[in-house]
Amino acid sequence: MLHNAYESGRRSGTSVTGTPAETDLDPYLNARREWNERYGSYIARARNWRYAALGSIAVSAVLALGVIWLASQSKFVPFVVEVDKLGQAVAVRPADRAAAVDQRVIKAQLASWITDVRSVSSDPIAQKALLARAYAMVDSSGATILNEYFKANSPFDIAQNGTVGCAIDAVLPISDRTYQVQWAEDARDLQGRITKTTHWQASLEIELNPSSDEAGLFKNPLGIFVHNIRWTEYL
Template sequence: MAFGSLVLAGGFASAVVWQSTRGSVVPWVVQVDKLGEAQVVAPAVADYRPTDPQIAWHLARFIEQVRSIPDDPVIVRQNWLRAYDYTTDRGAISLNDYARLNDPFAKVGKIQIAVEVSSVIRASPDSFRVAWIERRYENGSLASTERWTAILTIVIQQPRDADRLKANPLGVYVNAINWSKELS
């Protein structure tokens, strides 16, 4: 009896060692709705392509981060740093040029701009058209309302390290930015 238990324990130990050397970790993707309920649960695949609504959500957040100007300089800085997580090197150059010409940090405390993205639609295989409304406040009162449009060219790059995976899990990167105010 004791010998049989020893053989059985040795067999289980060997199986555990064999299984641990295989190192098969399977990540899972859980898609959730607006209420946080799980909609789709499936194993992650290496060649995953984000859907248009997923890309649209990221692009809307990107526009909100770089175009809005809250009253708090810390929030402005955090928004800009997050926005750089969603740009390629070429996209970052565009953001740098915009910041150099319009210096959003100089406007902090003087004006506030609230951004409301109204639509994000695919314009071509690699670009999306984003439309939004900017409400400009001065001294706490609404000073103006403007409509803006952008064409954002994107690339999909799978995250290769833990930091990129945490910052931009779907690998949606803005590669080119072209925005303008709509004429009324």
């Protein structure tokens, strides 16, 4: 019976002795409950609107960046027009891809590269130009090999006693990425007399990687890079 009275008093907001429950007598708790009931939903809705506004701003920023990127892209598509001897157009196609480099051009470039690397000039300015052209046609692996070679065979030190000239004998394709080059070197003294003639053979592995920037196109317009170098002297 006492338990039933307690439960009845708790539900009605009074204690078992007939006095109001403590929570109803606490003005702070009553004020908080009243505030939550009146303003809690407003605050929640305001918070949700803030989240929605921030989301809209983020989406707008992404769209603005996308519009800027699209505006920066070229709207012009170049076309290659092939004409006959009378000037009539016989073929039209988009110029969206560079044509494959002719093997004869690759062989000529590799012959020039060997000449630039192995020649020694008495003119230091001309020698620097040879080295610049040589390094323009190597990737990072090829540059490492050249650095090691020139560290042991400085052309500027050799030029104090004479010069070296190269004559290419043959450039033979071994595969689509490997070429064999044969050449002769004439070492001359400062009076121009030949002091020694040697014959060399090199195996060059190349990579085709046309440059997309103007500076790279000026240095290596065909994008032929020597990746690996192995050369030996033969009789």
